[in-house]
Amino acid sequence: MKRFTCGDVIPGCDAAFTAADEDGIFAQAVPHGATAHGIDEVTPELAAAVRAHIHTV
Ligand SMILES: [Zn+2]
Structure with a gap:
């Protein structure tokens, strides 16, 4: 699974997403x-910044 926390790119946002x-x-x-x-x-x-903060979980 992959996980991305929006706050890693946009400080102060606590939204998090997980997907396959x-x-x-x-x-x-x-x-x-x-x-x-x-x-x-x-x-x-922006896409590169998001991709850089997608972690495998
Ligand atoms: Zn956000």
Whole structure:
């Protein structure tokens, strides 16, 4: 399983996501970013930052 904690990229956010793979993490984190943080475009830099903080659990 993979795990991503939003606060690793956006300080102060305590949302966390788990999924079978990175695609599953992004499938949850992208809508969360849009609704919780007003991120309407996931730039390559943001995707890389998220990917850097996805941990295997
Ligand atoms: Zn968040």
